[in-house]
Amino acid sequence: xxxxxxxxxxxxxxxxxxxxxxxxxxxxxxxxxxxxxxxxxxxxxxxxxxxxxxxxxxxxxxxxxxxxxxxxxxxxxxxxxxxxxxxxxxxxxxxxxxxxxxxxxxxxxxxxxxxxxxxxxxxxxxxxxxxxxxxxxxxxxxxxxxxxxxxxxxxxxxxxxxxxxxxx
Amino acid sequence: xxxxxxxxxxxxxxxxxxxxxxxxxxxxxxxxxxxxxxxxxxxxxxxxxxxxxxxxxxxxxxxxxxxxxxxxxxxxxxxxxxxxxxxxxxxxxxxxxxxxxxxxxxxxxxxxxxxxxxxxxxxxxxxxxxxxxxxxxxxxxxxxxxxxxxxxxxxxxxxxxxxxxxxxxxxxxxxxxxxxxxxxxxxxxxxxxxxxxxxxxxxxxxxxxxxxxxxxxxxxxxxxxxxxxxxxxx
Numbered sequence: 001x002x003x004x005x006x007x008x009x010x011x012x013x014x015x016x017x018x019x020x021x022x023x024x025x026x027x028x029x030x031x032x033x034x035x036x037x038x039x040x041x042x043x044x045x046x047x048x049x050x051x052x053x054x055x056x057x058x059x060x061x062x063x064x065x066x067x068x069x070x071x072x073x074x075x076x077x078x079x080x081x082x083x084x085x086x087x088x089x090x091x092x093x094x095x096x097x098x099x100x101x102x103x104x105x106x107x108x109x110x111x112x113x114x115x116x117x118x119x120x121x122x123x124x125x126x127x128x129x130x131x132x133x134x135x136x137x138x139x140x141x142x143x144x145x146x147x148x149x150x151x152x153x154x155x156x157x158x159x160x161x162x163x164x165x166x167x168x
Numbered sequence: 169x170x171x172x173x174x175x176x177x178x179x180x181x182x183x184x185x186x187x188x189x190x191x192x193x194x195x196x197x198x199x200x201x202x203x204x205x206x207x208x209x210x211x212x213x214x215x216x217x218x219x220x221x222x223x224x225x226x227x228x229x230x231x232x233x234x235x236x237x238x239x240x241x242x243x244x245x246x247x248x249x250x251x252x253x254x255x256x257x258x259x260x261x262x263x264x265x266x267x268x269x270x271x272x273x274x275x276x277x278x279x280x281x282x283x284x285x286x287x288x289x290x291x292x293x294x295x296x297x298x299x300x301x302x303x304x305x306x307x308x309x310x311x312x313x314x315x316x317x318x319x320x321x322x323x324x325x326x327x328x329x330x331x332x333x334x335x336x337x338x339x340x341x342x343x344x345x346x347x348x349x350x351x352x353x354x355x356x357x358x359x360x361x362x363x364x365x366x367x368x369x370x371x372x373x374x375x376x377x378x379x380x381x382x383x384x385x386x387x388x389x390x391x392x393x394x395x396x397x398x399x400x401x402x
Contacts, residue, residue, distance in 0.1 A: 013184050014279070015278065026247065033205075033207055
């Protein structure tokens with residue numbers, strides 16, 4: 001029996017074995033090499049994507065927080081300004097009121113003092129007038145040595161002094 | 169010297185015979201499976217071994233090639249292409265260690281080419297429907313139908329013969345060279361009948377006929393498969 005196939009021949013059993021072998025090797029290689037490696041590559045790609053996504057999310061969050069804080073800061077500044085403004089306004093109002101009060105009081109005091117002075121002056125003047133007229137009457141009575149009508153003289157002298165006071 | 173096909177190792181009942189090609193293929197499959205198992209086991213998220221880097225490099229290169237030639241939607245063909253290119257390349261390269269290349273057997277390359285042919289026709293029918301598929305043979309005119317059919321059949325035949333022819337011619341030329349060198353050395357050195365010239369010189373030819381042609385034909389075969397199948401799915 002011939003122990004060799006001829007050099008160029010199509011052998012049905014070799015065809016069949018080749019197909020079987022190709023299928024077996026395909027399944028083996030897929031299971032042992034291609035699937036594990038592609039799995040790990042996909043997994044890594046997924047991880048990288050996740051990391052990027054996370055980074056983006058964190059970035060966005062940070063940006064949001066930043067804008068939030070900026071807004072809050074601006075708010076706080078506004079509030080502070082308002083408070084200060086209010087305080088200043090109130091202080092100014094208070095100041096004006098105090099000054100006004102003080103001026104009013106001072107004016108009252110001055111007025112009263114002036115009135116007092118005027119009263120005192122009047123009193124003093126009246127007293128002086130009385131004294132002077134008394135003195136003049138007693139002096140005159142001594143000079144004349146007779147009793148003059150005291151009320152009459154008083155009246156005369158007062159008129160005289162008044163005329164002087166008016167003139168002075 | 170008689171240039172022969174693969175040796176028949178076993179004859180099983182029912183006319184089944186196990187040839188050198190099939191046994192060599194089993195050996196190669198065992199080696200490839202062992203290498204794949206070695207490269208593909210215990211992969212980690214963060215590669216800490218040269219082994220995993222190599223495995224990832226090979227697989228991503230293959231997937232890149234397939235996605236470039238066939239498009240991203242046909243990426244699930246990559247494992248088949250990878251299997252084919254590995255078996256084809258190693259099937260030719262095993263000549264370097266003295267095994268008979270499995271691709272120097274027309275039945276093997278024809279079997280692979282028929283797989284490609286069946287895939288192409290299947291995807292074409294799936295894509296266009298059986299009516300349009302049959303109609304496409306009668307275009308542009310019905311007269312041309314025989315030519316269309318012949319050109320379809322010519323594809324796998326030419327693929328099979330191209331691969332087989334390149335590797336088988338390498339085998340033939342290598343054995344011719346061995347014979348010639350044996351004759352030459354017995355002529356030149358008559359005193360001591362040692363085949364000196366056969367040592368070393370065939371190695372240089374082997375670089376071309378086994379290494380270069382083997383890898384190139386594996387690449388061409390897979391490239392044609394990818395192009396045809398991609399064309400059928402479009």
